[in-house]
Amino acid sequence: MFVFSFFRIIKFAFQDLVRNFSLSLMTVMILVLMLLSVNTLIAIRALTNEATSWVKEQIDVSIYFSHDASEDQINEIVDYINSFPEVVSAEFHTADQELEKFKQDHKNSPTILSSLDELGENPLGPTLVVKTRDPGDYEKIISSLSVPEYEKIIDAKTFGDTEVVIDRVQSITTQVERLSFTLSILFAVIAFIIIFNTIRVAIYTQRQEIGIKKLVGATNWFVRGPYLMEALIFTCISIAITAGVVYFSSLFLDPYVSIVFQKEAFLTNYFTSNIMWLLSVQFGAVLILNILSGSLAMRKYLRT
Amino acid sequence: MIKLTNVSKIYDKKGSALNGVDLQIDAGEFVCIVGQSGSGKTTLVKLLIAEEKANSGKIEIGDWDITRIPRRDVPLLRRQIGVIFQDFKLLPKKTVYENVAFALQVAGETFGRIREVVPKVIDIVGLGDKMDRYPTQLSGGEQQRVVIARSLVHRPKILVADEPTGNLDSINTQEIIDILGKINEFGTTLVLVTHNKEVVNQLRKRVITIHNGQITSDQKEGKYKL
Ligand SMILES: Nc1ncnc2c1ncn2[C@@H]1O[C@H](COP(=O)(O)OP(=O)(O)OP(=O)(O)O)[C@@H](O)[C@H]1O
Numbered sequence A: 001m002f003v004f005s006f007f008r009i010i011k012f013a014f015q016d017l018v019r020n021f022s023l024s025l026m027t028v029m030i031l032v033l034m035l036l037s038v039n040t041l042i043a044i045r046a047l048t049n050e051a052t053s054w055v056k057e058q059i060d061v062s063i064y065f066s067h068d069a070s071e072d073q074i075n076e077i078v079d080y081i082n083s084f085p086e087v088v089s090a091e092f093h094t095a096d097q098e099l100e101k102f103k104q105d106h107k108n109s110p111t112i113l114s115s116l117d118e119l120g121e122n123p124l125g126p127t128l129v130v131k132t133r134d135p136g137d138y139e140k141i142i143s144s145l146s147v148p149e150y151e152k153i154i155d156a157k158t159f160g161d162t163e164v165v166i167d168r169v170q171s172i173t174t175q176v177e178r179l180s181f182t183l184s185i186l187f188a189v190i191a192f193i194i195i196f197n198t199i200r201v202a203i204y205t206q207r208q209e210i211g212i213k214k215l216v217g218a219t220n221w222f223v224r225g226p227y228l229m230e231a232l233i234f235t236c237i238s239i240a241i242t243a244g245v246v247y248f249s250s251l252f253l254d255p256y257v258s259i260v261f262q263k264e265a266f267l268t269n270y271f272t273s274n275i276m277w278l279l280s281v282q283f284g285a286v287l288i289l290n291i292l293s294g295s296l297a298m299r300k301y302l303r304t
Numbered sequence B: 001m002i003k004l005t006n007v008s009k010i011y012d013k014k015g016s017a018l019n020g021v022d023l024q025i026d027a028g029e030f031v032c033i034v035g036q037s038g039s040g041k042t043t044l045v046k047l048l049i050a051e052e053k054a055n056s057g058k059i060e061i062g063d064w065d066i067t068r069i070p071r072r073d074v075p076l077l078r079r080q081i082g083v084i085f086q087d088f089k090l091l092p093k094k095t096v097y098e099n100v101a102f103a104l105q106v107a108g109e110t111f112g113r114i115r116e117v118v119p120k121v122i123d124i125v126g127l128g129d130k131m132d133r134y135p136t137q138l139s140g141g142e143q144q145r146v147v148i149a150r151s152l153v154h155r156p157k158i159l160v161a162d163e164p165t166g167n168l169d170s171i172n173t174q175e176i177i178d179i180l181g182k183i184n185e186f187g188t189t190l191v192l193v194t195h196n197k198e199v200v201n202q203l204r205k206r207v208i209t210i211h212n213g214q215i216t217s218d219q220k221e222g223k224y225k226l
């Protein structure tokens, strides 16, 4: 008995979808727009995370030791730095290595190289290049070395001013995220109203049929079932369309992304590797939206 | 079978549609309900099928107190009481067969049972040869017969007809009344609300007169009077 009712409910739901085709189309379109802006939000999140972690990787602190520093003193500081849990790597370069690197970096500027030759001796001291997990930790490293006992052996402590870059990246992404978040909410509200109206119109055009159903003893769930089923169909169709659009736009955008990040198929990989939870969360959210709005319409216009 | 005890129904503050109605109808009876327009006849029918709720009093169908019937039990009640209204409530886009089958579909009956029951009830109302027609291809009397057939699919113990012949000429009226008589003879309790004097006088059944929401007369083998 349950199975028969179930198939009939599906049948009635589809009949209704076709009967109110333009409204159904509009509902699906708005849902797709909403889902697309949500997915844009997700893609932007992924790209920003990738961008900031890339920028962060480029940052390091260089600790320049003075010529007077003894090997023991240098080793002490290297051990001290390595004892910080925040430190990811601490690379030691001897004075000669530094000189090589300097020459390498400036091999196209003969004036610098010749002035270096004029000096006769190596002006550079040994250097320790430190990388930490988080850019914020650099302050900590630097201040921990700013004590009197180390003043004599450490010439300078610098780190590249990449913080500004990270701030910029983050402020741009916050703006874009805020925009797409607002759009998502806006589309959700529009979708809610449109679904509400679609169900309302469906109830209105079928008021005779509903009246007869009730008169001949149809259960409430048989009367409401087709509208809930309609909500489910809207959800499935809009999710399917969105998944398709997202997949093809990822394919399209990936070459551009790979220019920036040197990563092949970044977006496609991101979406496909997270497909399960992305789909289920979005499906759940859209279904809840549909059912809430549909139920509200039924409560208002379908007194059973 | 049907028992009303001191039932009142008030739609709005202006006045009551039914006022302290006491009524008992036994199983297998054929009862005519007459009364002026606005006297409360349809209200009584709606209370019986729980489309409206009484403001006070008690309504029983069989052993079932339906006065405060919960919403989810209404469908069960509707399958035990068949209803026929003056406006033939048929779906224009469904054939005779489909309209009758619809009542079984919404109750979750199997295809097999539907195929078995539907032709039977359509035969009872004499439309066996017109099963594939659409309502617009039928006369008013034939349409009302389809409605009767549909009301019979659940084998109701009670059939309530609210002016079933209101839109029909005398020949079609006679046909409908004959079918209702036949259904009553099968054992179904019949409540017929009507304005038609000839019908009431010819039937020679119990007649209940309602005036201003109150029962003013109740006669066995009665005549139409207002
Ligand atoms: N839904 C409603 N809301 C408010 N008042 C109503 C409603 N239905 C009926 N009434 C009022 O209740 C009274 C009884 O109405 P009812 O329909 O029962 O009369 P009736 O005897 O069936 O009349 P008729 O012979 O014209 O069909 C009338 O005064 C009517 O105006």
Ligand SMILES: [Mg+2]
Residues within 6 Å of the ligand: B041, B042, B043, B162
């Ligand atoms: Mg009436």
